[in-house]
Amino acid sequence: MSAATFNRWFGVGWLSLGYAFLYLPIVTLVIFSFNDSPVPNVWRGFTLKWYASLGSDTEIIAGLWLSLRIAFFTACASVVLGTLAALALVKHGRFPGRTLFSGMLSAPLVMPEVIIGLSLLLTLVAMQRAFGFPERGLATIWLGHLLLGLAYAAVVVQARLKDLNPQLEEAAMDLGARPSQVFWLVTLPMISQALLSAWLLTFTLSLDDVVLSAFLSGPGATTMPLVIFSRARLGLNPSVNAIATLTVTLVSVGVICASLAVARRERRRAAEVAAAARAG
Numbered sequence: 001m002s003a004a005t006f007n008r009w010f011g012v013g014w015l016s017l018g019y020a021f022l023y024l025p026i027v028t029l030v031i032f033s034f035n036d037s038p039v040p041n042v043w044r045g046f047t048l049k050w051y052a053s054l055g056s057d058t059e060i061i062a063g064l065w066l067s068l069r070i071a072f073f074t075a076c077a078s079v080v081l082g083t084l085a086a087l088a089l090v091k092h093g094r095f096p097g098r099t100l101f102s103g104m105l106s107a108p109l110v111m112p113e114v115i116i117g118l119s120l121l122l123t124l125v126a127m128q129r130a131f132g133f134p135e136r137g138l139a140t141i142w143l144g145h146l147l148l149g150l151a152y153a154a155v156v157v158q159a160r161l162k163d164l165n166p167q168l169e170e171a172a173m174d175l176g177a178r179p180s181q182v183f184w185l186v187t188l189p190m191i192s193q194a195l196l197s198a199w200l201l202t203f204t205l206s207l208d209d210v211v212l213s214a215f216l217s218g219p220g221a222t223t224m225p226l227v228i229f230s231r232a233r234l235g236l237n238p239s240v241n242a243i244a245t246l247t248v249t250l251v252s253v254g255v256i257c258a259s260l261a262v263a264r265r266e267r268r269r270a271a272e273v274a275a276a277a278r279a280g
Contacts, residue, residue, distance in 0.1 A: 026248060033241035050242040060243055063224035067207055070138060070223065074145040075203035079195055081146075082153025089154075090161040108151040117215030120144050124216070136218030144212040149202035156201065160194035161187075193262050200258055204251060 033051075037044035054061065085105055089098070108116060124140055127133070134140055164187070172182045188195075210225045217226060224247075228240050 029241050030245045030248065033238065033245040035238055035241075038238065050238045051246075053239050054242055054246075057239060059222075060224065060227050060239070063222050063227040064243065064247075066138065066221065067224040070142050070145060071203045071206040073142055074149050074206040075199045077142075077146050078149030078153040078202040079157075079199050081150050082155075082198060083157050083191075083195065085150070085154045086158035086161055090158055105151060105154055108148050109155070113148070113209075113211040116147065117144060117212045120147070120212070121215045136216060137221035140216040140218070141213050141221065141223065144216045145202075145206040145209060148209070148212065149205055152205065153198040153202055156198040157191060157194050160191045164190055192265070196258055196262065200255060203254075207247070207251075 032041070032043070034046050034048065035043055036047040036049070085101075088095075089102060089105075120140075120143070124134065124136065124143075128135070168190070169182050169186055172186045173179070177185065208225055209223075210229055213223045213226055214229075217223065222230075224243070228244070231237060231240060
């Protein structure tokens with residue numbers, strides 16, 4: 001066997017082991033969600049009763065609905081604020097406090113979530129004692145998730161902004177476009193893929209967050225990860241596998257649809273550029 005062949009198969013083997021390590025647990029979870037046995041790791045036969053039982057499991061349905069709402073609002077707000085932060089860092093060059101602003105923006109990426117959750121909890125408790133609000137619940141969980149999602153969204157959008165060709169924006173301004181028109185008609189379409197990626201990333205981070213939610217949740221505001229975590233300490237019910245499978249399916253469908261939309265837009269843009277080149 002030649003060295004090139006060995007290196008190729010060695011790389012394929014390590015890559016396969018990596019994918020197996022990441023995805024075999026998910027595949028196992030999906031398979032056992034159809035298990036007829038009440039014991040999660042003992043196969044007894046195929047059934048759909050755990051999916052049917054979800055209809056009467058009000059606790060986990062309420063947790064899932066709360067998690068989806070928080071994740072949606074977190075993703076939307078993170079993309080908007082993260083884009084504004086990235087524009088300030090990339091488009092406005094040096095300004096007073098830039099280093100501090102950049103460091104504070106990146107701090108949630110390297111800071112343990114336990115520290116973030118505890119500091120936010122102490123801040124919110126002090127605010128509640130002083131002003132009487134906010135009550136711990138959906139809003140406080142959203143604020144914690146927004147703090148973390150904002151940092152991730154800013155990194156994704158900032159990386160895309162740095163790769164843009166500034167001559168395109170300059171050409172638009174030379175043709176008479178105002179700065180607001182340049183942003184909406186030139187910059188925004190070119191970073192749309194980064195915005196979509198940031199939205200999906202922050203949505204997923206918020207949907208499965210446990211640590212921040214545990215610190216910032218209150219009575220009647222329990223997210224789905226917290227419900228699953230509390231049940232895991234008492235012994236998992238196979239219905240948890242069913243709700244996890246539905247969540248994985250939902251996220252997978254969303255990622256596939258987003259990937260197809262991005263690929264279609266890239267093909268359309270390439271066709272427009274080719275048509276413009278032929279016309280020129």
